[in-house]
Amino acid sequence: MKNIVIITGASGNLGKATVEYFLRQQATVLATVSPGKSLGYQVEGALETFEVDLTDEIKVQTFVKDAAANFGKIDAALMLVGGFAAGNIDNTTGDSLKKMVSLNFETSYFVARPVFQQMKTQPQGGRLVFIGSRPALRAEEGKNTLAYGLSKSLIFKLAEYLNAEGASHQVVSHVLVPGTIDTPANRAALPQEKFSDWVSPEEIAEALWYLTSSKGRSLRETVLKMYANS
Numbered sequence: 104m105k106n107i108v109i110i111t112g113a114s115g116n117l118g119k120a121t122v123e124y125f126l127r128q129q130a131t132v133l134a135t136v137s138p139g140k141s142l143g144y145q146v147e148g149a150l151e152t153f154e155v156d157l158t159d160e161i162k163v164q165t166f167v168k169d170a171a172a173n174f175g176k177i178d179a180a181l182m183l184v185g186g187f188a189a190g191n192i193d194n195t196t197g198d199s200l201k202k203m204v205s206l207n208f209e210t211s212y213f214v215a216r217p218v219f220q221q222m223k224t225q226p227q228g229g230r231l232v233f234i235g236s237r238p239a240l241r242a243e244e245g246k247n248t249l250a251y252g253l254s255k256s257l258i259f260k261l262a263e264y265l266n267a268e269g270a271s272h273q274v275v276s277h278v279l280v281p282g283t284i285d286t287p288a289n290r291a292a293l294p295q296e297k298f299s300d301w302v303s304p305e306e307i308a309e310a311l312w313y314l315t316s317s318k319g320r321s322l323r324e325t326v327l328k329m330y331a332n333s
């Protein structure tokens with residue numbers, strides 16, 4: 104039976120590589136994009152695209168419940184939505200912190216909560232994968248990206264809590280932590296850097312597939328780092 108996989112942030116750099124990889128593996132992909140937006144690329148396979156504002160908890164809950172009802176199960180959910188903001192304590196206001204928490208944490212939490220509840224009812228459980236960030240783990244980096252680092256740090260704790268509750272239900276959560284991803288935006292922002300030291304979206308997509316397919320069924324490590332040489 105095909106894997107039914109929710110992928111958020113499907114129009115982003117990591118999102119595109121992940122949707123393409125999962126479709127090549129014959130997964131059924133339920134991809135989300137922001138309201139009024141499209142994927143922005145053509146792809147073949149079992150793909151359904153949904154316009155959902157992931158900062159709206161009720162809308163996300165409806166999307167997940169409808170998906171579970173229509174497809175009969177959810178095997179995996181990949182919470183790829185996120186965004187970056189620079190700034191240390193001097194220039195991080197409460198408002199900028201709230202924006203980062205909404206974009207990086209709430210968009211993951213609002214999907215993870217109903218998905219987790221659905222997976223607990225499934226005999227085979229399921230897998231949730233969140234995308235962390237290195238500044239949340241390394242204070243020397245996080246001090247200059249304070250709101251970003253703080254908002255991503257909540258994801259690590261959430262995954263730990265979900266693993267504590269999900270263990271008896273075969274529901275397993277991971278936080279994949281990329282180093283600098285080789286994206287057009289990062290190449291433009293950091294032209295002096297050696298791009299071959301970065302992790303590619305395709306490498307991350309392959310790791311996400313491993314984690315969520317039968318190949319990774321025994322894996323239990325919560326935090327997985329993919330820094331390459333960055």
Ligand SMILES: NC(=O)c1ccc[n+]([C@@H]2O[C@H](COP(=O)([O-])OP(=O)(O)OC[C@H]3O[C@@H](n4cnc5c(N)ncnc54)[C@H](OP(=O)(O)O)[C@@H]3O)[C@@H](O)[C@H]2O)c1
Binds near residue numbers: 155157187
């Ligand atoms: N790039 C890096 O070097 C790096 C390093 C470490 C971790 N990460 C993390 O990796 C993940 C993917 O990064 P990326 O570079 O691929 O990001 P990206 O290209 O900026 O993609 C982010 C995606 O999030 C979607 N999105 C934003 N707000 C949304 C909302 N309210 N509702 C629904 N969708 C929304 C965007 O869609 P729309 O444009 O349609 O709104 C976009 O598809 C993020 O979590 C990021 O924090 C990135």
